[in-house]
Amino acid sequence: MKVRSAAPVFAALLAAALAALSCGKREGTSPLFVLEELEAASAVKDSLDRLARLEIFIRNNRSHIYRGVAYERVFETMAERLGDAGGAMRFLRESLSDEEDPAMRGALQLLKFRYLFGTDRAAALAFADTLAASERSPRLFMMMGYYCMDPSVDPARATALFLRAADLSRGDHERSQAYAMAGAMLEERGERGEAKRYLSMAAGNPEADRALGEILWAEGKREEAIDLLVACVARMPGTRAAVKLDSLHALVRSGTRDLDERIMAVRVGDEGLLPEASFVDLEGRRHDLATLRGTKLVIYALSPT
Amino acid sequence: MPCVAEFPQLETLKGREKELGFRFFGLEVRGYLKLMRDVMRDKKATFTILLDDRRFARETLQIPGTPTTFIVDAEGRIRCRLIGAAPGIDEIIAEVLSRI
Numbered sequence: 001m002k003v004r005s006a007a008p009v010f011a012a013l014l015a016a017a018l019a020a021l022s023c024g025k026r027e028g029t030s031p032l033f034v035l036e037e038l039e040a041a042s043a044v045k046d047s048l049d050r051l052a053r054l055e056i057f058i059r060n061n062r063s064h065i066y067r068g069v070a071y072e073r074v075f076e077t078m079a080e081r082l083g084d085a086g087g088a089m090r091f092l093r094e095s096l097s098d099e100e101d102p103a104m105r106g107a108l109q110l111l112k113f114r115y116l117f118g119t120d121r122a123a124a125l126a127f128a129d130t131l132a133a134s135e136r137s138p139r140l141f142m143m144m145g146y147y148c149m150d151p152s153v154d155p156a157r158a159t160a161l162f163l164r165a166a167d168l169s170r171g172d173h174e175r176s177q178a179y180a181m182a183g184a185m186l187e188e189r190g191e192r193g194e195a196k197r198y199l200s201m202a203a204g205n206p207e208a209d210r211a212l213g214e215i216l217w218a219e220g221k222r223e224e225a226i227d228l229l230v231a232c233v234a235r236m237p238g239t240r241a242a243v244k245l246d247s248l249h250a251l252v253r254s255g256t257r258d259l260d261e262r263i264m265a266v267r268v269g270d271e272g273l274l275p276e277a278s279f280v281d282l283e284g285r286r287h288d289l290a291t292l293r294g295t296k297l298v299i300y301a302l303s304p305t
Numbered sequence: 306m307p308c309v310a311e312f313p314q315l316e317t318l319k320g321r322e323k324e325l326g327f328r329f330f331g332l333e334v335r336g337y338l339k340l341m342r343d344v345m346r347d348k349k350a351t352f353t354i355l356l357d358d359r360r361f362a363r364e365t366l367q368i369p370g371t372p373t374t375f376i377v378d379a380e381g382r383i384r385c386r387l388i389g390a391a392p393g394i395d396e397i398i399a400e401v402l403s404r405i
Contacts, residue, residue: 031356032338032356034358035338038336039338042339065358065360066336069335103363139363170364170367173366173368177367207369235388236387236388236389236391237387237391237397238391238392239389264401264404267387267401268401268405270382272382272383273381273382274377274382274383275361275366277359279332279355279356279357279358280355280358281353282338282342282354282356287330292328293380294379295326295327295328296325296327296376296378296379296402297327297329297330297377298330298374298376298377299332299374300308300315300329300330300331301357301371301374301375302331302333302334302371302372303333303334303335303337303372304306304308304309304337304340304343305306305335305340
């Protein structure tokens with residue numbers, strides 16, 4: 001009996017497995033596996049090969065959130081490594097034609113806006129104007145507003161972008177952040193009346209509490225100002241020195257212990273139940289928040305950049 | 306890199322999990338796997354990093370930026386939200402944990 005080599009069989013099985021990975025549904029795929037694939041594509045040294053690998057990644061992960069990172073890397077490779085701004089813009093246009101997810105569309109539009117803001121500010125501002133009616137990502141408008149806080153830009157433009165972000169917001173935290181940014185920017189530009197109007201619409205937001213507290217202190221309303229600065233430091237502890245809370249508080253009342261207690265009384269509250277979710281860690285282990293009930297948790301949302 | 310600057314304090318806090326009766330998790334929101342691993346190695350950090358592959362932090366919890374810290378009690382209620390980096394963040398978190 002003739003023994004056939006097993007090599008072709010293994011090759012066929014491997015090809016089938018790779019095809020399944022490339023073309024099949026990715027919903028059940030571990031996010032760690034998807035990210036490993038993305039990093040492997042991103043690590044390719046040759047820029048053109050890197051682009052090809054990243055574009056394959058995008059095609060294979062059309063519904064995965066991490067395609068957003070691949071979009072960033074394709075754009076960066078084209079615009080910065082290869083100096084092909086036209087190609088980068090064409091890539092964004094084509095990607096947008098395939099995207100319906102508001103957050104992903106916003107991320108793509110933000111790439112273009114940032115690039116233009118750094119190379120042709122007038123074009124960036126004109127581009128921002130075109131997005132108001134068509135895009136629905138609050139983060140896009142927040143970020144464009146943030147860029148437009150630059151002193152060279154008319155504050156009315158930044159305000160309009162923050163207000164659009166507030167309109168599109170999905171909850172109180174996002175909405176108050178947008179009003180807080182508008183108010184803080186207007187305060188910096190010396191438009192105190194308008195600033196106070198937006199800051200008061202963002203009550204409870206630490207940025208707003210800080211800006212409004214500083215305004216009220218300057219107006220001599222010291223007790224109200226201290227209440228707001230305490231609220232700011234309670235939620236943004238890193239601002240304690242910057243807002244000079246200890247020295248301002250000492251002018252109104254004596255005793256650091258009293259101040260620490262006031263801060264802690266605001267700091268600890270109740271935002272309601274942590275929504276249930278499950279995540280994979282860097283080693284591929286799954287963690288389900290619901291199964292951790294009965295244990296106190298500290299969750300530190302971070303970026304390694 | 307405000308988040309990374311806090312890693313030594315976070316590692317100290319992680320070392321107090323048993324004493325203070327809590328679990329500590331980092332939640333990576335950008336999808337930068339290699340960079341995250343590089344930072345963990347460089348900083349000799351050992352705490353668990355979860356991959357946020359559903360915009361949980363940005364859309365569900367509506368964080369304004371990173372770092373943002375959530376402290377959750379044993380009943381699963383969010384009792385404290387701390388925005389931004391701060392000197393002595395480990396002591397601040399420990400103090401909140403002792404009150405919930």
